[in-house]
Amino acid sequence: MIILNLPPRVHKRVSEWIAALGMIALGFYFMLWPDAFFRIGMGGFADISSAIGLPVQMWMWASMMFGLVRIGALILNGHRPQLSAPIRLSGAVLGASLFAGVSTALVMSIGEFAASVGMPFAIVFTLAEIYNACRASVDTDRALAGGRHGMDLHSVQRGV
Amino acid sequence: MEWISTAFNGASEASVPVWVALITLIGTAVTAGSVILRERVSKKAPRPSAASADVAIATLDNRGLDALRSSLDAANDVGAERNIQLRRLVEAFRDLTGEVEELRRELRAHGETLRNR
Numbered sequence: 001m002i003i004l005n006l007p008p009r010v011h012k013r014v015s016e017w018i019a020a021l022g023m024i025a026l027g028f029y030f031m032l033w034p035d036a037f038f039r040i041g042m043g044g045f046a047d048i049s050s051a052i053g054l055p056v057q058m059w060m061w062a063s064m065m066f067g068l069v070r071i072g073a074l075i076l077n078g079h080r081p082q083l084s085a086p087i088r089l090s091g092a093v094l095g096a097s098l099f100a101g102v103s104t105a106l107v108m109s110i111g112e113f114a115a116s117v118g119m120p121f122a123i124v125f126t127l128a129e130i131y132n133a134c135r136a137s138v139d140t141d142r143a144l145a146g147g148r149h150g151m152d153l154h155s156v157q158r159g160v
Numbered sequence: 161m162e163w164i165s166t167a168f169n170g171a172s173e174a175s176v177p178v179w180v181a182l183i184t185l186i187g188t189a190v191t192a193g194s195v196i197l198r199e200r201v202s203k204k205a206p207r208p209s210a211a212s213a214d215v216a217i218a219t220l221d222n223r224g225l226d227a228l229r230s231s232l233d234a235a236n237d238v239g240a241e242r243n244i245q246l247r248r249l250v251e252a253f254r255d256l257t258g259e260v261e262e263l264r265r266e267l268r269a270h271g272e273t274l275r276n277r
Contacts, residue, residue, distance in 0.1 A: 045178060089192060092188070097181045101177040105177040138195060141196045
């Protein structure tokens with residue numbers, strides 16, 4: 001019995017889709033609970049934003065924006081690989097960094113608070129993003145190599 | 161969690177996640193770069209790739225088939241069974257191309273006959 005039938009382009013890159021949705025969800029989390037930045041371990045991010053003269057909400061906007069851009073790149077992926085693959089790669093690298101920071105902040109808050117249930121998820125997301133970056137890097141190289149040699153595989157397949 | 165701060169050379173607790181994020185950023189970028197390099201090195205050995213097969217199938221002409229044939233000849237690291245299967249595929253396409261050409265010639269000849277009438 002098929003409960004959920006995902007199109008092939010989704011299930012091949014399901015970890016990228018989940019990570020991108022995770023970035024958007026993290027943005028919503030920061031929007032709803034801005035106090036999260038002042039919890040133990042997260043203060044460093046607030047310090048960075050104040051040092052460059054931007055409000056702490058910049059992290060919220062950055063997380064949501066990169067998540068949305070990645071979703072756009074994943075939807076666009078098969079049609080414009082030269083554009084979407086580098087976006088996917090940079091999104092995965094930034095996502096790995098973001099989730100690693102959040103994981104560390106959650107690990108550091110142990111003692112002050114009970115261990116957060118989100119901690120294992122953040123660690124798994126970090127590892128998934130490292131995998132996503134490796135996968136997207138191969139796609140980026142292939143897409144750009146195709147562009148350099150003036151060959152678009154999709155147009156070749158269509159016989160154009 | 162003082163040990164984490166100590167591990168980061170006495171950095172303040174607030175800045176440790178930022179340092180971890182920065183290190184992960186650089187580490188992931190380096191890993192992705194090394195994956196690209198590995199991919200490029202492995203590409204140097206010519207072998208039949210999905211791309212060359214797609215080109216041959218899409219164009220269905222002798223040039224595409226010859227390109228696939230030569231890449232098959234150059235392949236050393238492909239299993240014999242798979243290599244034989246690919247060769248059969250190439251031959252099948254060559255036969256098909258020949259048949260299409262023959263049909264085209266017959267149609268042209270038939271058209272000429274009809275026009276002459």
